[in-house]
Amino acid sequence: xxxxFLACAKGPYCARGAVVIQALPQPAxxxxxxxxxxxxxxxxxxxxxxxxxxxxKRRLREAARLLLPDHGRPGHDYVFIARQGAAERPWxxxxxxxxxxxxxxxxxxxxxxxxxxxxxSSAPDSLPGPLSDTTSTPKSPTPRS
Numbered sequence: 001x002x003x004x005f006l007a008c009a010k011g012p013y014c015a016r017g018a019v020v021i022q023a024l025p026q027p028a029x030x031x032x033x034x035x036x037x038x039x040x041x042x043x044x045x046x047x048x049x050x051x052x053x054x055x056x057k058r059r060l061r062e063a064a065r066l067l068l069p070d071h072g073r074p075g076h077d078y079v080f081i082a083r084q085g086a087a088e089r090p091w092x093x094x095x096x097x098x099x100x101x102x103x104x105x106x107x108x109x110x111x112x113x114x115x116x117x118x119x120x121s122s123a124p125d126s127l128p129g130p131l132s133d134t135t136s137t138p139k140s141p142t143p144r145s
Contacts, residue, residue, distance in 0.1 A: 004038070004040065004077060005040055005042065005079055007024055007077075008022045008023070008024040008040070008077050008078070008079045009022055009079070010024070011023050011024035011025070012105060013105075014101040014102075014104045014105050015083070015101070016097040016098070016100050016101040016104075017083070017085075017089065017093065017094070017096075017097035018056075018082065018083045018084070018085045018086035018089045018093075018094055018097055019060060019063075019080060019081065019082065019083060019086060019094070019097050019098055019101060020080075020081040020083060020101075021078055021079070021080055021081070021098070021101040021102065021105060022078065022079040022081070023073070023076050023077070023078050023105045024076065024077045025073075025075060025076050026038065026075055026076060026077055027075070032075075034074075035074035035075035036074065036075075037068055037072045037073070037074060037075075037076060037077075037078065038076070038077035038078065039064055039068060039072075039077070039078045039079075039080070040077070040078070040079045040080070041057045041060050041061055041064075041079070041080045041082070042057070042079065042080070042081050042082070043056045043057050043081070043082035043086070044081075044082075046084070047082055047083065047084050047085075047086065047087070048087065052087045053082070053087075055087040056082035056086035056087040057082060059086060059087065059089075059091075059094060060080045060082055060086065060094075060098070063080075063094055063095055063098040064078070064080060064098070066095070067095065067098050067099050067102060068102070071099060071102035071103055071106060072102060072106075073105075073106055078102075078105075080098075
């Protein structure tokens with residue numbers, strides 16, 4: 001069971017509001033006559049005590065029950081990760097978060113994989129090289145017109 005959660009973490013994911021959804025295609029199941037959808041739920045201790053975590057997971061289970069048949073891809077595993085506020089988020093907004101994440105994952109090109117930067121991110125793709133020596137000859141100021 002834990003191995004499936006860890007494997008799903010290597011696939012594409014989408015974060016929306018109070019939920020992160022990870023998806024992983026399962027080619028062995030996709031080739032079946034009636035491929036099914038695997039689903040798991042988790043909430044870390046960061047979001048609150050056991051009562052809060054359980055409430056968040058119950059809400060995500062119900063959202064998945066309503067939305068996965070229409071927006072999930074057969075032959076895929078999904079992991080729903082509750083984020084801060086998932087237990088208190090208004091129900092329509094939580095449903096919208098889950099629906100938009102599933103739609104984005106179904107598009108496949110809109111989802112991110114672990115280690116991939118967001119489009120338009122100002123952060124460099126790699127760490128900078130060695131710093132240049134700034135104590136040598138200072139640059140002359142550019143003349144203003």
